[in-house]
Amino acid sequence: MKKIKVLFFIYEMGAGGAARTMLNIINNLDRTQFEPVLVTLNYNGSYEDDLKSDITFIKLDTKRLRSAIFPLAKVIRNEHADIVFSTIPNYNTIAILARLLSFTSAKSVIREAAYLGGNFSMDMKLRAYGLLYRLSSKVIALSNGVKDNVVKRYNVNPRKIQVIYNPVDVDGIQRQIDNGKIAEEHQAIFKSKGKVIITAGRLVKDKDHHTLLCALAQLNNRLNAKLVILGEGELETPLKIKAEELNIADKVHFFGFQRNPYIYFKHADLFALSSLHEGFGHVLAEALATGTPVVSTNSRPGAAEVLNDGEFGVMCEVGNAEDMAAKLYETLTMTNEQLMQMVDRGKERAREFDAKTIAKQYEDTFIQTIGWSDRS
Structure with a gap:
């Protein structure tokens, strides 16, 4: 044939x-x-x-x-x-x-x-x-x-x-988690006190990391949290300056591009996406596959479709730092039972992709x- x-x-x-x-x-x-x-x-x-x-x-x-x-x-x-x-x-x-x-x-x-x-x-x-x-x-x-x-x-x-x-290569993601290791120079961030929020994507305007930084500053008025940013882009320097202005520079860590981001996702307490809009939201589906709870802006059309308008993750308003901070806090303070239910639903959703x-x-x-x- x-x-x-x-x-x-x-x-x-x-x-x-x-x-x-x-x-x-x-x-x-x-x-x-x-x-x-x-x-x-x-x-x-x-x-x-x-x-x-x-x-x-x-x-x-x-x-x-x-x-x-x-x-x-x-x-x-x-x-x-x-x-x-x-x-x-x-x-x-x-x-x-x-x-x-x-x-x-x-x-x-x-x-x-x-x-x-x-x-x-x-x-x-x-x-x-x-x-x-x-x-x-x-x-x-x-x-x-x-x-x-x-x-x-x-x-x-x-x-x-x-x-x-x-x-989404669900099985491949699991293999990378099983066989992967966080870079030695990054391990202290995940071992130190406080919650770890992670995000991944190009450092460009559409990803709106600015709002995520503002949300992190507000969140830290209520609990100790750090942000790990995976990715590269033209806005890295402006974002570092913004973190300084918000007095959270010591809580924001730029790790650049990682061949195996999934081991980082797995060891974080929460994955956050702050995009203004997403065609699909591929990284959301990958985060769900790692078993990491997700908070995302209602960035249409993609994020809303991947998370089915909040069924498989917590959603907040686009560009609204206050709402994002509230949803981050809500998720990070869930009971273990609530988190496990979210994780299980997320993994089932990832299998659909x-x-x-x-x-x-x-x-x-x-x-x-x-x-x-x-x-x-």
Whole structure:
């Protein structure tokens, strides 16, 4: 039986959520039906070592996204790809153009992960993306809210869009917890007195760490708590300055990017997410999988969908430090019985996003896209 060759295109297999999603899909595809090919620009990404050995991995001889169109078209042609899969608007446009210029019968399947738009200039840009998205065979939205946004702001036909949640490698997360160890220089933070709150994500405006710092300052008026921040980004220095202004610099610890964040999650008392908006909230699902209680802003559409409006974690208002501080305190002072109930519900929820389950949904979509309905 001929296998379906899926060419996955991404900028690099770096530390971001898009690369982690790509990794989980590729590694979990059924090799009896699919042959994956991964193509990136000429960068070394932190997740490359986690790729399964049977994956054909090609790096284009360029570091510029715009310069990738013709080289990518050549790879599509030479690899005889059946499907070209990509994610994130800028990369999707390159992948669609490359597929067109490959002059092959390959189909484009693109994934929209972000909840974008809201002002005139951005909405016009999204309409432009939408013109290209209409040339794809299928658009995958990672939540119902993202789907609605693609219909509204990109002007894409809803019949072309399918919702598939982000894959979470639940078993892999548990293995990393079982075999992992917190870096020696960080262990004292988790062993010292006081509650440990942890968060993870890029240090950018959309993640709104500013509100989380303000909430921490208020929380410390009631109980002793520390904040561990995993991630890198342009706002690290401003956030450190803000912590100084709030007199909590000694309680805020920036640990940067960690290859195994899950061992950190597991040893924390609580995971907090302060985002302004989330397309899905992948890190929330991962935190649930580690068995760590979660407090998150009601960042729509993603966080609200992952936590089902508070069924699987505590939710607070976006940008409201006072409300966040109250919810952090409420969660950190729960009884053991209440915490265990929350943890058990969270783990059950995380299983719904298990990578094997989600990969099967991608497999079905790929098969439907190229019209190979009978694979028996």
